Amino acid sequence: MGWMENYRSHAIWDAVDRTKGRLGELQDAGELVGDPDHTEMLEALLARLDGMRDNPDITISQTSLSQVTQYVEFIHGSLPNTTSAFTGNYSGYSFDSNAQIVGAWPQPWPAKIKNLTSQIATVQSGLTAARENLATLDEKFATTDTAIVDYEAQQRAAAEQLVARVQDQVIEVARGVEALSTTAETQKGRIDEAIAGFQTKFTAGEDARKEAWAKQLNSQQDEAEAHTQRMEEHEAKSVKVLQAVGANSTATDFGTYANEQNKAATTWRSIAAAVFGVAGVWFIASSFPWYGEGATGWEAALARLGVTAAVAGVGAYAARESSQHRREERRAKQVQLALTALEPFIANLPDTEQKDIRAAAAQAIFVLRPEEPSNEVAGGDYIELIKSLVDKVPTRSP
Template identity: 25%
Template sequence: MTPSEYFAHPIRELLDRLLGLLQAQEFSDPDLLAQDSPAASLQSVSAISNTARSLLERTPPQFVSGHGLTQLQNAFQAIFNELTAYQSNKNPGHLQNARAQVEQSIMPQLWTFSPLAQQGDLAPLSQSIVDLTKTSSDSIQQLIAQREKYAAQSAALAQQIVDAEAKLARLAETVTKQNAEAASVVAVVQKQYAEKEAERVVAFESLLKQLRDNFAQMQVDAELAQAQRLDSLRESQDQAAQIVQVVGNIGVTGNYQKIANVEGEQANIWRYVTIGFFCAGIVIAAATFWKFWNQPFSPENAWSVLIRLMYAIAITAPAWYTARESARHRTNADRARQTELELASLGPFIELMPEDKKHQIREELTKRYFGNQVSEHTVEQPLNLKEVREFALELIKAARK
């Protein structure tokens, strides 16, 4: 057959799938391999499959029969189907059928490969199969020994489980007894708790009633005390109002009293200054008259007398200004004392009047004492210059005569 047909033949893939299937866990079970017939069947299928795979690799396509290769493919497909069926239902008959296919259908078809390719290869292959069989048997024996060991351990574990179940049963019985005792104790405790709870409820209600009575009494006492405090506060409020009114009057009138005192002191100062100027002028005039009293009046001494009198007038002239300032400060002092007297007597004067009348009087006094303009201060000449000039002319005429 041609090389392309040979190397692309489906038997190659089928053999790979078959050899892969033989590696499944179902075909390596120690219990299965411990039996001679199933083990021999699996070994026969594995050996013939590996042999066919080896022949496919070594035999040239020119020495291979295409018809025989197709027959081998059908036989290996039947073996694959039997192994797949065993994997599904674990029926050993499928393994026997697979071995029968090897003996009846595959071995007679090995003529497909040239005898030249088979010469010299069977002896090593047979030895490999023998070695593999021996190794498999030893592995199976070891697995069986381990299984027996595990079986003994399983028996010991089963006995331990039985003992544990017995202990568990005894513990369950003990727990049942303890539960019964605990239920009895709980019943006694609940009974005692109910009795104590009833006593506590009675004591609590009694205490609560006592607290309510005490609270009611405290509330009554507090209301009485609050009423007394309110009365005392009202009385204190009235007294405070009176005190505030008096203090307010004192605060208002005290300022006027201070102004009156200051203005009075200023009036006295300006009065003393005025008296000083007048005294100085009178002394100069008296000295002039005393000096020229016994001398006859003549033109020679007239100018001297006139000049001395002018000195007296010049010294006395500021006294007019100081007298006016003293009078102004005295007027301000009298006005402040009058206002102080009126404001101080206002409260007692209107105390017994109705409230509307009090407000009316306060409004009128407010208009009177507040919002007034301050009088302007004008500076007037202390002497009339016209009158002084006329007086001086008369003196000159008298001196010429």
């Protein structure tokens, strides 16, 4: 069975499923006990492991998978008390040590963008809700316009009917004007007053309807502007999440490179120690009287010193290689530290200063430089980088 089959069939994935399911059931039932921060940390660790299920990586050893499996089983056994997974100690492993192990694993791109997908889905949901609100407003506006037109038509029809009745009455009054002149004049005055009063009420109602319509339109415009502002805030948050994910990913890559350099330095150191040991044993053994029998003194000394020098030369080469790998490890660790601390360090600074600091950091870290001499203080360039970043922070009065 190859490494990929071993990876996919490992017991860690079953343990993660059971632990996540148990944690979700207890959380839905409100039966979890312990610090809520501990619950969030455990959920984050399990989510990280679940995201790596379908993304095998040959650099993740079976030993580290088995070690993390033991801790996941310990978490499952500690529920519903999530704090026990932090205060307890299963086979000598704590949450911090296991989180460091999982954090050192190469994280695949699908798992890296998982949180970004969630943020994008939230923004899209907000946009959909805004579109629905705008459609509802359009329907309300159309309904209101129709109601106003209908009301105006009814009022006009009523006015026309009233005018027609008044005209009929005027005709009847005109026919009897000779006998009822005084009554006709009085009736005419009452009709004029009725028409004037109706016109006054109609005008006042029309003004009130226009004012209400203007207020409603302004209210809907304010609401639309508020939705737009919230969408811009979501966009800004998404950009910050992208920046943080990119910085953390690069820092993780430098951490992986530092670990590789550490292993290479240790290997070369072991080779150098072994070769120097052989040279020492040879030099001591060749000093005994039985060595060099049948040869003159200078011939025996030449053979002893020549072999010792040759073997010691191989050991010196191995020691030099170990020193070079150790120097690369220190450089990578310093870069990892600078990248990890960069975003939290500049989070509360103005945007212009954040851009300047990021540019300075990128120039100091990623611009190619000549080989450093062996006697240089470890991490000198990055110490200067950190000092320069601190100098860019504005002084604030107490």
